[in-house]
Amino acid sequence: QKNLSILSPDQIELGKMLLETGQGHLFENWPDPGVDDDEKKALLAQVVLLNSSYPGGLASYIKTAKELLADSKSGKNPFDGFTPSVPSGEVLTCGDDNFVKYEETGVKQVQNAAFVLVAGGLGERLGYKGIKVALPMETTTGTCFLQHYIESILSLSEASCREAQGECRRDVPFVIMTSDDTHERTLQLLESNAYYGMKPTQVKLLKQEKVACLADNDARLALDPNSKYRIQTKPHGHGDVHALLYSSGLLKEWKDAGLRWVLFFQDTNGLLFKAIPSALGVSATKEYHVNSLAVPRKAKEAIGGITKLTHTDGREMVINVEYNQLDPLLRATGHPDGDVNCETGYSPYPGNINQLILELGPYIDELSKTGGAIKEFINPKYKDSTKTEFKSSTRLECMMQDYPKTLPPSARVGFTVTETWLAYAPVKNNAEDAAKVPKGNPYHSATSGEMAIYRANSMILRKAGVKVDDPVTQVFNGQEVEVWSRVVWKPKWAVTFADVKSKVRGNNSVSEKSTLVIKGRNILIEDLSLDGALIVDSVDGAEVKVGGCVGNNGWRIEGIDNDDSSATALAEEVRIRGFKINKMDQLQQSYSEPGNFCLKP
Numbered sequence: 003q004k005n006l007s008i009l010s011p012d013q014i015e016l017g018k019m020l021l022e023t024g025q026g027h028l029f030e031n032w033p034d035p036g037v038d039d040d041e042k043k044a045l046l047a048q049v050v051l052l053n054s055s056y057p058g059g060l061a062s063y064i065k066t067a068k069e070l071l072a073d074s075k076s077g078k079n080p081f082d083g084f085t086p087s088v089p090s091g092e093v094l095t096c097g098d099d100n101f102v103k104y105e106e107t108g109v110k111q112v113q114n115a116a117f118v119l120v121a122g123g124l125g126e127r128l129g130y131k132g133i134k135v136a137l138p139m140e141t142t143t144g145t146c147f148l149q150h151y152i153e154s155i156l157s158l159s160e161a162s163c164r165e166a167q168g169e170c171r172r173d174v175p176f177v178i179m180t181s182d183d184t185h186e187r188t189l190q191l192l193e194s195n196a197y198y199g200m201k202p203t204q205v206k207l208l209k210q211e212k213v214a215c216l217a218d219n220d221a222r223l224a225l226d227p228n229s230k231y232r233i234q235t236k237p238h239g240h241g242d243v244h245a246l247l248y249s250s251g252l253l254k255e256w257k258d259a260g261l262r263w264v265l266f267f268q269d270t271n272g273l274l275f276k277a278i279p280s281a282l283g284v285s286a287t288k289e290y291h292v293n294s295l296a297v298p299r300k301a302k303e304a305i306g307g308i309t310k311l312t313h314t315d316g317r318e319m320v321i322n323v324e325y326n327q328l329d330p331l332l333r334a335t336g337h338p339d340g341d342v343n344c345e346t347g348y349s350p351y352p353g354n355i356n357q358l359i360l361e362l363g364p365y366i367d368e369l370s371k372t373g374g375a376i377k378e379f380i381n382p383k384y385k386d387s388t389k390t391e392f393k394s395s396t397r398l399e400c401m402m403q404d405y406p407k408t409l410p411p412s413a414r415v416g417f418t419v420t421e422t423w424l425a426y427a428p429v430k431n432n433a434e435d436a437a438k439v440p441k442g443n444p445y446h447s448a449t450s451g452e453m454a455i456y457r458a459n460s461m462i463l464r465k466a467g468v469k470v471d472d473p474v475t476q477v478f479n480g481q482e483v484e485v486w487s488r489v490v491w492k493p494k495w496a497v498t499f500a501d502v503k504s505k506v507r508g509n510n511s512v513s514e515k516s517t518l519v520i521k522g523r524n525i526l527i528e529d530l531s532l533d534g535a536l537i538v539d540s541v542d543g544a545e546v547k548v549g550g551c552v553g554n555n556g557w558r559i560e561g562i563d564n565d566d567s568s569a570t571a572l573a574e575e576v577r578i579r580g581f582k583i584n585k586m587d588q589l590q591q592s593y594s595e596p597g598n599f600c601l602k603p
């Protein structure tokens with residue numbers, strides 16, 4: 003009461019709400035006016051921010067928290083009444099006629115799409131000191147994830163334009179969701195690299211705010227251990243992206259501009275753009291309101307499973323069930339072995355790779371009702387089985403793939419499965435944890451993420467008729483990986499399988515020790531026999547035919563021993579892979595003038 007005079011009317015209103023919802027402890031033992039006034043105002047300013055950045059405000063946050071905490075304490079099963087079953091979806095095989103047909107349809111749709119990258123996560127499991135999108139996707143060229151994503155979007159939209167015979171209506175929008183942990187560094191990365199060729203006006207950064215932590219089962223907001231005038235906050239999860247897009251007004255802007263699709267993707271999957279054109283084709287052909295990209299999933303692998311849930315009251319939904327929930331859910335519903343591989347060697351529940359394609363119209367309709375609020379969950383770590391105290395404060399969380407949970411049964415929710423080697427190789431785990439992954443399960447480390455790029459590109463070349471040697475097996479940072487020829491191309495060379503096929507002719511071969519880097523747009527590989535390193539670059543107006551026998555000592559992959567003192571001099575980006583590339587010898591050609599050229603040693 004005594005301190006009311008130092009607060010604004012808005013702050014007083016919020017203060018009252020807090021008192022009514024059992025948050026009196028926030029103001030307990032406040033000294034008289036005149037002492038710590040700025041700190042008191044700062045606490046209320048923080049309350050204003052927490053209130054405005056949450057759909058429904060803080061009162062709604064506290065109400066939901068109380069309900070979910072009570073459910074958690076009583077051990078309520080979130081899937082009560084639901085029976086899981088294996089859903090049906092579109093299963094694609096890279097390179098076959100169906101895949102090519104969907105890619106063609108998808109590319110046409112790109113100019114009607116907006117791309118959204120969720121990149122607010124700090125990547126605690128990876129333990130990398132930088133932001134994850136700045137991490138090199140592979141170290142042959144050193145291209146970072148963000149550069150690759152932007153170049154892929156630009157190239158896809160150019161291809162889309164060509165399909166529309168040059169009638170491009172717009173620059174494809176690109177949104178990046180950041181957080182306090184990643185915002186400044188993401189902006190800096192973009193600015194210091196001229197947005198990797200994208201127009202700055204095409205790119206929008208939306209920063210997610212953290213949410214208030216909860217100290218106990220009564221949902222009392224936790225004070226920061228370092229200050230009695232600050233509420234402790236933690237990330238709310240990638241589900242925030244929906245509310246942010248809605249409140250930013252972008253969705254409406256996009257709808258008015260005639261866009262039809264919104265594509266969501268994660269921060270460190272170097273393969274994902276290989277699956278986007280075909281999956282977008284599936285969305286357009288099947289008129290899916292929601293299309294989740296998925297890959298075959300090993301039982302108990304740490305990615306969610308796409309599951310059909312049928313309720314006793316008749317409700318049905320196709321939804322991601324997180325990896326820690328799928329096994330208990332199956333056990334509780336008549337599958338005593340839980341989440342196990344079937345005869346294919348994989349779980350029958352496809353793995354969610356959190357790449358979603360939403361149709362904009364139905365998406366806006368839904369968000370107009372919900373404001374973008376996503377069904378939340380809570381995961382308190384209790385001190386003991388009485389579940390009365392927490393080990394540390396907790397908070398509500400939400401996931402972007404839970405968006406379909408509020409949709410009516412009439413919504414068309416589907417999924418598209420592609421081969422893992424084509425679509426999914428995230429970099430999430432640090433080397434130590436990756437080395438402990440059970441044999442046969444993916445490492446999801448910087449080592450495996452890089453090797454997956456070479457494997458995918460080599461496999462695609464093979465499907466296009468190039469003879470690429472088998473890989474060798476090597477161990478880096480305690481992880482056994484297949485090392486394929488280091489084949490890398492810029493998205494402007496090829497964004498679809500059909501692009502690759504049209505640029506590869508005759509009899510070509512690439513040996514296992516080889517590195518092939520294609521940087522130019524109009525480079526034709528014809529009757530090339532490569533046994534070494536070949537790097538070709540060209541300006542857009544140059545047409546270059548590359549063939550003949552290229553042989554040199556090439557670029558060698560060399561393992562590094564992180565326990566060795568010499569390894570400490572290496573960059574963290576190198577050490578986390580457990581190998582470095584020794585660039586011994588290469589044929590490197592760059593064509594900087596327009597014209598027709600032939601590279602044939």
Ligand code: UGB
Nearest residue numbers: 120121122123237238239240268269305306354355356401
């Ligand atoms: N992210 C944010 O932008 N904000 C946040 O507050 C948190 C994360 P993680 P997670 O593909 O392997 C997801 O931490 O959440 C961004 C799916 O839920 O890498 O453990 C972050 O920057 C799971 O079903 O993954 O698991 C990153 O880009 C499965 O699909 C993204 O959100 C799994 O990913 C994912 O964050 C997977």
